[in-house]
Amino acid sequence: MFPRRILFTCALLFSFLLAGNSLMAQTQKVALVKLPHLQKYLNSTSDTTYIINFWATWCKPCIEELPNFEAVQKQYAGQPVQVVLVSMDFAKDLDKKVVPFVNRHKLQSTVFLLDEPDQNAWIDLVDPSWSGAIPATLFVNNARKQRLFLEKPITLAQLNTYLTSTFSHTP
Amino acid sequence: MKKPYYLFLLLSVFTLWGASAYKPAEGGYQVGDTATDFKLKNVNGQLVSLRDQKEAKGFIVTFTCNTCPYAKLYEDRLIQLHQKYASKGYPVIAINPNDVTASPEDSYAHMQKRASDKKFPFVYLYDETQEIAKRYGATRTPHIYLLTRSGQDLKVAYIGAIDDNSGDPEKVQKRYVETALDHLLTGKAVPQTSTKAIGCTIKWRNNS
Numbered sequence: 001m002f003p004r005r006i007l008f009t010c011a012l013l014f015s016f017l018l019a020g021n022s023l024m025a026q027t028q029k030v031a032l033v034k035l036p037h038l039q040k041y042l043n044s045t046s047d048t049t050y051i052i053n054f055w056a057t058w059c060k061p062c063i064e065e066l067p068n069f070e071a072v073q074k075q076y077a078g079q080p081v082q083v084v085l086v087s088m089d090f091a092k093d094l095d096k097k098v099v100p101f102v103n104r105h106k107l108q109s110t111v112f113l114l115d116e117p118d119q120n121a122w123i124d125l126v127d128p129s130w131s132g133a134i135p136a137t138l139f140v141n142n143a144r145k146q147r148l149f150l151e152k153p154i155t156l157a158q159l160n161t162y163l164t165s166t167f168s169h170t171p
Numbered sequence: 172m173k174k175p176y177y178l179f180l181l182l183s184v185f186t187l188w189g190a191s192a193y194k195p196a197e198g199g200y201q202v203g204d205t206a207t208d209f210k211l212k213n214v215n216g217q218l219v220s221l222r223d224q225k226e227a228k229g230f231i232v233t234f235t236c237n238t239c240p241y242a243k244l245y246e247d248r249l250i251q252l253h254q255k256y257a258s259k260g261y262p263v264i265a266i267n268p269n270d271v272t273a274s275p276e277d278s279y280a281h282m283q284k285r286a287s288d289k290k291f292p293f294v295y296l297y298d299e300t301q302e303i304a305k306r307y308g309a310t311r312t313p314h315i316y317l318l319t320r321s322g323q324d325l326k327v328a329y330i331g332a333i334d335d336n337s338g339d340p341e342k343v344q345k346r347y348v349e350t351a352l353d354h355l356l357t358g359k360a361v362p363q364t365s366t367k368a369i370g371c372t373i374k375w376r377n378n379s
Binding site for chain 2: 054056058059060061088090091092117118119120121123124130131132133134135151152
């Protein structure tokens with residue numbers, strides 16, 4: 001009887017471990033989206049400040065500034081501030097490069113891959129001043145009629161300044 | 172002992188500040204503007220200027236580099252463009268404007284290697300001071316400026332992307348540069364004079 005109970009306990013423990021492991025290994029999904037999905041953020045009328053950053057796994061200055069967006073998302077938790085990371089990687093690289101990157105860096109912000117290869121058709125919709133170089137970031141809050149577009153890397157200090165001065169948020 | 176330490180701290184803060192100050196091109200050429208000549212070093216060591224090439228009807232000036240995945244995806248298409256249009260009077264002039272400190276693999280030596288590995292049939296010039304990229308208003312790689320001769324001048328006829336699908340040459344629908352060239356070669360107005368595309372930001376030198 002006794003060894004059997006130990007066996008049972010072991011099996012129980014083992015199954016818990018397995019369940020725990022599978023939870024740990026759960027990966028953040030990265031959706032493959034079309035333009036209307038991005039436009040939901042661009043045209044949203046809710047009083048939320050969206051920080052929409054265009055990046056790619058192959059873009060060195062983009063990757064270097066990603067921690068700033070992650071940090072600001074954490075600082076403004078509970079505030080109507082949402083970071084949206086829009087990957088410019090190719091759709092075919094979603095599972096091979098983008099998902100592993102997002103999980104390796106444990107990105108917490110909203111991430112999706114915009115699969116719209118004809119970039120000339122939508123770049124102006126994000127901002128007419130955008131030439132197409134990345135990194136590029138749009139701050140938009142339509143309810144407050146505020147927007148700010150930057151075609152260059154951003155520091156955490158700059159992110160905070162824009163959020164507090166232009167969009168009147170406090171962390 | 173304390174004072175110099177603070178001074179050093181202040182200095183390093185300013186240095187960091189400077190390092191983060193990317194300077195994108197302001198202004199630059201618009202379609203219809205006259206492009207001025209330049210003299211830049213080719214990968215074979217020779218200085219190249221547009222004025223030297225008197226037989227050319229114009230140029231496919233392309234800001235590109237060794238490192239940007241988008242630029243690399245277009246290398247074969249640039250070679251094809253040159254093969255198709257150089258004999259018709261429009262050669263490709265590739266220019267690398269990236270700062271070597273910010274992007275070490277965009278050095279002149281790496282350019283030479285890339286040009287020889289890919290057997291570039293066109294010149295590949297080094298814009299070491301980044302002056303030409305700034306004058307043109309280039310922001311990314313690849314970034315095309317199609318120039319066409321008008322009397323003594325070279326006029327900007329098209330600015331933008333090569334085509335509408337960087338990732339997959341098989342799925343290209345619109346060949347912007349080819350369409351523009353075909354119109355120029357038959358004396359017609361270019362139907363679409365500017366396009367935008369995702370590309371790698373030019374790696375500007377600090378405080379330049």
